[in-house]
Amino acid sequence: MWCVIIPTYNNAGTICQVVSDVQRYTRDIIVVNDGCTDSTASLLSRMDVTVVDYGANRGKGYALKAGFRKAQELGFDYAITIDADGQHFASDIPCFVEALSRHPGSLIVGSRNLSEENMPSANTFANKFSNFWFRLQTGIKLPDTQTGYRLYPLKKMGKLWWLTSRYEAELEALVYAAWQGISIVPIDVKVYYPPVGQRVSHFRPVYDFVRISLLNTLLCLLAVVYGYPSKFIRALYD
Numbered sequence: 001m002w003c004v005i006i007p008t009y010n011n012a013g014t015i016c017q018v019v020s021d022v023q024r025y026t027r028d029i030i031v032v033n034d035g036c037t038d039s040t041a042s043l044l045s046r047m048d049v050t051v052v053d054y055g056a057n058r059g060k061g062y063a064l065k066a067g068f069r070k071a072q073e074l075g076f077d078y079a080i081t082i083d084a085d086g087q088h089f090a091s092d093i094p095c096f097v098e099a100l101s102r103h104p105g106s107l108i109v110g111s112r113n114l115s116e117e118n119m120p121s122a123n124t125f126a127n128k129f130s131n132f133w134f135r136l137q138t139g140i141k142l143p144d145t146q147t148g149y150r151l152y153p154l155k156k157m158g159k160l161w162w163l164t165s166r167y168e169a170e171l172e173a174l175v176y177a178a179w180q181g182i183s184i185v186p187i188d189v190k191v192y193y194p195p196v197g198q199r200v201s202h203f204r205p206v207y208d209f210v211r212i213s214l215l216n217t218l219l220c221l222l223a224v225v226y227g228y229p230s231k232f233i234r235a236l237y238d
Contacts (some may be wrong), residue, residue, distance in 0.1 A: 002097070003076045007063035008084035012038040015096070019047055021090035022082065034063040050074070060148075061169020072154050083148045087146035092189045096151040103185045105156060105176045109142060109150035111191035126212075130171055133216040137223040138178035141229070142186055145174055149189050151215050156182050168212045175219050177229040181234050191226075 004022050008015055008031060015031070022029055029049040033041055035057030044051050052066050064081060071079045079232050082088045092110065099108045116129060130145045148170060157177065164172050178184060220225075 001028075001076050002026075002078035002100070003030055003071050003074070004080045004082060004083050004093070005030045005032065005064065005067035005071060006082055007032045007034055007067060008036060008040055008062055009034040009057060009060075010036050010038045010040060011084040012036075012040045012043060013085075014086040015040055015084050016043055016047075018082070018084050018088075018090070019049060020088055021061060022093070023048075025093045027089060028074075028076070030067050030074075030079075032063040032067045032070075034058060034060065059166035059169070061164050061166050061172075064169060064173075068152065068154060068157070077154060078151055079154055080133040080151045081148055087192050088149045089190045089192070092149070095187055095189065099185055099187050100151060105153050105181060106185045107153060107157075107174070108151035109144065109174070109184060109186045110147045111142075111144040111186045112147055112149075112189060112191040114144070122184075130212070133219070134171065137175050137216075137219045137227060139228075140178055140184060142174075142184065142206060144186065145171055146191070153182060156180065164211070164215055166211065168188070168215045171212065172215060172219070175223075179223075179230050181231070 004026055006018060006022070006029065019029060019031065027048065028207060030043055031047070031049050031051050033051060033053040034046060035055060041053070044173045050070065052070050054066060058097070067081070068079060078100065080093060082090065088110070096108050100106065131142060134145045135141050152173075157173075158180070174184065
């Protein structure tokens with residue numbers, strides 16, 4: 001049984017359309033209000049969705065963990081995460097479900113076409129940067145480690161002890177899953193980036209890039225003392 005989790009922070013301009021699009025495929029929707037200061041909360045109050053609201057803005061990673069906890073409380077085994085800014089297409093949800101039927105228990109990762117029209121050049125660089133470090137930390141090559149469009153196996157992910165709470169948490173979740181022996185399966189997904197003047201982004205290039213760099217340094221150290229030894233021990237008993 002699966003649901004869709006939509007973390008949102010000040011996406012009043014797109015949240016209604018995103019929810020409406022997702023409702024074509026499921027009514028099991030959890031929207032996490034990550035301290036919105038615009039009219040998002042008012043809009044959510046009129047929607048047929050489960051809302052998680054904890055007040056102040058805590059970051060995307062915290063919002064995802066709050067959404068996962070609620071999904072687990074409601075008895076869901078899997079959760080598809082989709083961004084609230086309209087860049088993902090709900091029409092790709094069946095692709096995740098189909099991939100799950102072929103790879104039960106896996107973490108399914110949507111892979112964007114990074115040459116898409118209006119794709120910010122900084123995103124392309126950041127993704128290549130992230131892909132390199134992920135492969136170094138896990139030995140796994142993925143085409144897109146920064147996408148927020150994913151299907152998570154909630155039971156296998158356990159208690160979600162991630163160290164970080166903002167954008168870098170999604171990378172940490174992938175590394176954690178790989179170290180736990182969870183199969184990670186990439187699938188192609190569509191993506192839409194509006195022209196620069198219409199784009200809403202809460203990513204802070206310098207601050208968040210520094211946080212991601214610090215996380216990668218820590219994960220490389222943990223890979224040596226925990227990640228790779230865990231994979232080796234697991235391989236001996238598989």
